[in-house]
Amino acid sequence: MTSAPMRVGMIGLGAIGQGVLTQLAAMPDAAVDIVGVLVRDPSRPRLAGTPPVVGTVEALLALEPEVVVEVAGHEALAQLGPAVLRSGRDLIAVSVGALARPEVYDSLVAAACEGGAQITVASGAIGGLDAISAAAVGGITRVTHTTRKPATTLLGAEGAALTEPRELFRGTAREGVLEFPESVNVAAAVSLAGVGLDRTELVVVADPAITRNRHEVVVEGDFGSLRFEIENVPTTANPKTGRIVAMSIVRTLLRRCAPLAIG
Ligand SMILES: NC(=O)C1=CN([C@@H]2O[C@H](COP(=O)(O)OP(=O)(O)OC[C@H]3O[C@@H](n4cnc5c(N)ncnc54)[C@H](OP(=O)(O)O)[C@@H]3O)[C@@H](O)[C@H]2O)C=CC1
């Protein structure tokens, strides 16, 4: 007996959202049905094959998704996430730097409790969150997260003149994820898995010599030590965003209904 495909709503149709649709289109056996996408301008023409687009969160929820994916940015998560969760739908989020604002964190968690729903932080452009959160159980003494992106990605035209790497930020993850809302959500994910946004040290570097987005995480604690590095190929649509982010959303969706879940 085959079960019905998972009904999924999506908020946002930019580099990641379009990437999710492209990945799923290449996986005809994936039992995932994107029943609707919430966009800011539903009247804008969309690519052939795009699922129905809607302009309000109420219209998205009326399509009866079982789960909603957020791929639209900090403000969208902060403003729309609570309604999704209060309706009882789980929310898979990537713009997790928004949780650095205590009022956003509190309203999302309160809405999840009220709706009996869960917020899942997608691994997005990073990895190792499973090991970091396991290490946190025994106690972590230090977490450092370094993000390097091509200079023009972080600085625009000004970056083209850079000949040496330039450190743009060094401080707590809480400050950094709010200063670079489109570039270091990964540091918020690492923080939430580990020792929190105030104890995670973040460095952001604009590097004229690289073409991929690099993230390095070092964790020390009772368990031993961990070093995780990833080099992400940027998407064409938004070079701040790695290709792997859309893949991580698809993986998170597939994991929800898999008989064997890894990690
Ligand atoms: N956790 C992680 O690893 C990562 C997280 N991110 C987060 O994901 C976000 C999206 O990334 P990406 O797809 O590359 O960004 P894009 O800028 O390519 O796309 C964002 C899309 O979201 C839409 N949008 C914005 N606000 C709303 C809203 N209120 N309702 C509906 N749609 C909305 C935009 O619409 P419009 O076309 O009208 O502007 C746009 O189409 C980033 O801003 C970042 O915060 C990104 C990369 C990695």
Ligand SMILES: O=C([O-])CC(=O)C(=O)O
């Ligand atoms: O895609 C990446 O390299 C990471 C990113 O933009 C983010 O964390 O916001």
